[in-house]
Amino acid sequence: MSQYTETSGGFxxxxxxxxxxxxxxxxxxxxIVMSLLSPVFLTLGNFxxxxxxxxxxxxxxxxxxxxxxxxxxxxxxxxxxxxVSVVVGFSxxxxxxxxxxxxxxxxxxxxxxxxxxxxxxxxxLHPLVVTLGTFALFRGxxxxxxxxxxxxxxxxxxxxxxxAYFGPVPxxxxxxVVAVVAVWLLLSRTRFGRYVYAIGHNEEAAxxxxxxxxxxxxxxxxxxxxxxxxxxxxxxxxxxTARGDAGLGLELDVIAAVVLGGASIxxxxxxxxxxxxxxxxxxxxxxxxxxxxxxSTWQLFLLGVLLLVAVFLNExxxxxxx
Amino acid sequence: xxxxxxxxxEKRSDGLLRRSMARPEAPALIFLLALVIVLSVVADGxxxxxxxxxxxxxxxxxxxxALAVNQVVLSGEIDISTGSMLGLCAMAAGxxxxxxxxxxxxxxxxxxxxxxxxxxxxxxxTVARIPAIIVTLGMLYALRGVLLLVTGGDWVxxxxAETRVLGIGSAFGVSLPIxxxxxxxxxxxxxxxxxxxxxxVLAVGGNRxxxxxxxxxxxxxxxxxxxxxxxAVGIASVIYIGRAGSVQxxxxTGLELQVIAAVVIGGTSIxxGRGSTLAALTGAVLIGVILxxxxxxxxxxxxxxxxLGALILLAVSTDVLRRKLLGDKA
Numbered sequence: 001m002s003q004y005t006e007t008s009g010g011f012x013x014x015x016x017x018x019x020x021x022x023x024x025x026x027x028x029x030x031x032i033v034m035s036l037l038s039p040v041f042l043t044l045g046n047f048x049x050x051x052x053x054x055x056x057x058x059x060x061x062x063x064x065x066x067x068x069x070x071x072x073x074x075x076x077x078x079x080x081x082x083x084v085s086v087v088v089g090f091s092x093x094x095x096x097x098x099x100x101x102x103x104x105x106x107x108x109x110x111x112x113x114x115x116x117x118x119x120x121x122x123x124x125l126h127p128l129v130v131t132l133g134t135f136a137l138f139r140g141x142x143x144x145x146x147x148x149x150x151x152x153x154x155x156x157x158x159x160x161x162x163x164a165y166f167g168p169v170p171x172x173x174x175x176x177v178v179a180v181v182a183v184w185l186l187l188s189r190t191r192f193g194r195y196v197y198a199i200g201h202n203e204e205a206a207x208x209x210x211x212x213x214x215x216x217x218x219x220x221x222x223x224x225x226x227x228x229x230x231x232x233x234x235x236x237x238x239x240x241t242a243r244g245d246a247g248l249g250l251e252l253d254v255i256a257a258v259v260l261g262g263a264s265i266x267x268x269x270x271x272x273x274x275x276x277x278x279x280x281x282x283x284x285x286x287x288x289x290x291x292x293x294x295x296s297t298w299q300l301f302l303l304g305v306l307l308l309v310a311v312f313l314n315e316x317x318x319x320x321x322x
Numbered sequence: 323x324x325x326x327x328x329x330x331x332e333k334r335s336d337g338l339l340r341r342s343m344a345r346p347e348a349p350a351l352i353f354l355l356a357l358v359i360v361l362s363v364v365a366d367g368x369x370x371x372x373x374x375x376x377x378x379x380x381x382x383x384x385x386x387x388a389l390a391v392n393q394v395v396l397s398g399e400i401d402i403s404t405g406s407m408l409g410l411c412a413m414a415a416g417x418x419x420x421x422x423x424x425x426x427x428x429x430x431x432x433x434x435x436x437x438x439x440x441x442x443x444x445x446x447x448t449v450a451r452i453p454a455i456i457v458t459l460g461m462l463y464a465l466r467g468v469l470l471l472v473t474g475g476d477w478v479x480x481x482x483a484e485t486r487v488l489g490i491g492s493a494f495g496v497s498l499p500i501x502x503x504x505x506x507x508x509x510x511x512x513x514x515x516x517x518x519x520x521x522x523v524l525a526v527g528g529n530r531x532x533x534x535x536x537x538x539x540x541x542x543x544x545x546x547x548x549x550x551x552x553x554a555v556g557i558a559s560v561i562y563i564g565r566a567g568s569v570q571x572x573x574x575t576g577l578e579l580q581v582i583a584a585v586v587i588g589g590t591s592i593x594x595g596r597g598s599t600l601a602a603l604t605g606a607v608l609i610g611v612i613l614x615x616x617x618x619x620x621x622x623x624x625x626x627x628x629x630l631g632a633l634i635l636l637a638v639s640t641d642v643l644r645r646k647l648l649g650d651k652a
Contacts, residue, residue: 073455119635123642128400128455129592133634136579140628148624244624252463255456265453297475301467308460311452 023261023277030281034288041291048168052238054283055172056081056231057250058276061257062183063224065275068258069187070199070217071267072127076116077228077254079138081247084109084232086142089151089242098158105236106229112138113225117218127221135251142244150243154236162238172234179227184272192216200267249300256307257282265311282306344648346589347601349640354608357615365618373614375497379565381584381610382499383408383558384577385603388584389510390554392602393547394454395585398527398594399447401551403439403458404581406465408574411436411559413469416478416569419485428485433556439465440552444545462578470571479568489564499561503603506554511599523547528595576627583630584609587637591645609633 035042060077067074088105092098112134119130164171187193195216198206207213236242261278263270282303289299342348362369387404394401415432423431439461446457491498514520522543526533533540563569588605590597612629 075455075459119639123639125638125642126593129586129638130635132402132579132582133631133638135631136583136627136634137631140625140631143624144622144628146624147622249463252459255459259456265456297467297470299467300463301471304460304462304464304467308446308452308457308464311456311460312446312450315451 020262020271020273020277023274023281027277027281027284030284030288034284034292037288038291041288044168046287046291048170048173050283050287051173051176052162052170053287054279055170055176056235056238057253057257057283058176058279059179059227059231059234060224060250060254061261061275061279062179062272063220063227064254064258065261065263065270065272066183066187066196066220067127067224068255068263068265069196069267069270070220071203071265072120072217072220073131073255073265074116074127074221074224075131075251076112076134076138077224078247078250079135079142080109080112080225080228081232081235081250082142082244083112083138084229085236085242085246086146086244088233088236089154090145092154092242093151098155102161102233105233106226109229109232110222110226113222113228114218116225117221120221121214121218139244142246146242146244148244150241152241154240158237159240160237162234162236172238175230175234179230180272180276187272192219196220197268200264200269202268252303252307253282256303256310259307259314260310262314264314266315346591346597347604348589349644350588350601350604350608350637354604354611357608357611361611361615361618365615368615368618375500377610377614378500378503378607379497380614381606382503383562384580384584384609385503385606386506386558386561387551387554387577387581388588388602388606389506389599390547390551391581392585392588392590392597392599393510393514393523393550394544395582395590395592396527396594396597397523397544397547398530399454399544399547400582400592401443401454401458401548402578402582403443403461403465404551404555405574405577405579406462406469407436407439407552407555408559408562408577409569409571410439410465410469411556412563412569412573413473413478413571415485415556415560416481416563419481419563420478422482423485425485425487429488429557429560432559433553436552436554436556436559437549438552440549440555441545443551444548447548448541448545466575473571475571477568477570481563481567485560486564486567489561489566491564499565502557502561506557507599507603514599519543519546524595526594579627579630579634580609583634583637586641587633589637589641591641592638 031042040046064074064077084105087108088101091104092101096104116127116131116134119125119134120127160171162172166174187196195206195211198209198211199213199216203213232246235246257278258270258275259265259278260281261270261274261276263275285302285306286299289302367373387408391401391404411432414435415428418431419428443454443457443461446452447454488498488502493501514524522533522538525536525538526540526543530540562573566573584605585597585602586592586605587608588597588601588603590601609630612633613626616623616626616629
């Protein structure tokens with residue numbers, strides 16, 4: 001979290017190089033600009049409403065952060081989301097009781113993650129290639145099983161997962177906060193968390209030091225699959241529709257949020273606090289642009305550019321520091 | 323590089339069979355042959371000149387781009403932005419064609435837009451030193467965004483006949499796209515065998531650090547590979563619009579996966595440094611045969627992505643296993 005401060009002594013340079021503070025500043029700047037553009041933007045109601053949309057990206061970003069810290073990547077999360085959504089929807093349509101269908105969906109997400117993990121660890125393939133393959137495979141299975149059709153005949157109680165409110169607070173925001181705390185504890189307070197950083201810094205050295213590299217990696221891809229499963233159930237419940245094109249392009253949002261949050265694509269660096277800020281920035285930007293009436297095509301373009309700028313600045317500053 | 327030359331000497335003393343099996347595209351070629359035999363027996367209408375020509379015509383766009391992406395992969399990088407790039411190039415070429423630019427300027431528009439996009443990729447990878455997967459993932463969305471912004475979602479229709487020649491024309495009784503594909507294949511094969519750049523690409527992909535130490539232009543070798551992809555996409559886009567006769571804003575969606583699949587299924591190693599031009603071509607034809615076979619066997623098109631994904635995974639796993647079996651740790 002404070003990797004930057006270690007090299008520099010002065011108080012001013014400490015502030016300058018704390019990435020989380022910079023991100024917080026960016027977030028505040030965006031909020032100010034957006035609230036000038038749209039009167040409804042800076043309201044608690046709008047924030048809580050926005051949170052319904054970023055929780056899905058946020059949950060997956062938590063897993064992705066850990067994967068990226070180990071210098072891996074998972075391009076298949078959007079496709080996995082579609083697969084889970086189709087498993088839930090179509091097993092329900094096929095007569096499986098909905099609670100069981102939900103469990104099946106989450107298990108499918110987990111299984112997809114394990115599948116990624118096994119390929120990465122057992123064959124020692126680069127995760128980029130594996131998840132590019134599963135990016136196509138999972139999406140294809142989702143289209144295939146659903147025959148490119150959609151299910152939206154869910155009973156009313158299913159809406160609970162994605163539309164429930166506790167007072168003014170959306171239910172999924174609570175889920176997200178719990179997940180953030182859990183993953184933060186895992187990464188910063190446990191031996192497993194140290195392993196994750198160790199693998200990212202130098203995998204070979206970690207292996208020689210007795211870190212169970214393969215098992216840690218497998219757990220990360222599996223865990224991310226599980227998070228995708230949860231996120232997908234929330235998503236299907238929120239939009240009341242299960243279909244094969246769910247989560248299209250989701251991997252871009254997620255990866256952008258994580259690298260914006262300061263995780264190095266080369267591994268070894270990254271934090272949950274940074275990722276959460278990254279998610280908030282992207283969500284705020286999207287919400288603000290939407291309220292300001294900017295067409296969604298612009299958003300696609302901006303997100304692509306944002307990803308590139310974020311990675312560039314990350315690596316640029318890192319090089320400056322030596 | 324010394325390791326590479328020793329293995330090559332050892333291989334020369336092996337038998338012809340083992341030597342040809344060690345070729346990168348060997349498994350794909352065998353698989354292709356087996357598939358053709360099976361489909362000839364099982365699927366009605368597979369065996370025939372018109373179906374073969376149809377398959378080839380379909381894989382031309384994938385094949386041309388795969389020949390260029392093959393160079394990027396050989397150099398140890400990756401490019402997954404080609405789908406959106408094709409859309410943008412097709413739109414630029416289509417707009418010029420409809421405005422009455424004639425074939426030359428239509429082609430020029432496609433190639434220039436492609437080359438610029440490719441140069442942006444190359445710049446970000448080599449100068450800004452952002453990993454290629456991130457660059458081209460970002461560009462996949464950014465370029466599609468540019469396309470939607472510029473056109474506002476409108477189609478380009480009513481392409482004049484003379485600008486469609488590259489897509490639907492024929493010469494010597496063979497359709498022009500197929501001739502272009504094979505011509506470009508020969509050009510790329512010559513480039514890889516006889517040009518400094520071709521050698522550099524392989525060296526850089528095989529061992530980046532050694533290439534730096536040997537004083538090879540590591541940055542430029544990769545930069546030009548990305549530009550080449552842009553140029554290839556530009557050429558392919560004119561064939562694409564020639565065949566379609568119109569351009570939609572979703573042109574080329576998902577193409578990047580088929581291209582990557584073609585390259586790795588063909589036998590070019592995704593970790594760079596190992597592969598061949600023939601691998602990219604074989605991979606493209608193989609994908610064409612598989613998609614064609616799926617149609618003939620009545621497998622619904624919705625399974626296409628799943629088959630593609632499974633094939634990519636199969637190909638990269640085979641690559642790993644084969645390297646272990648051959649004991650070639652290059």
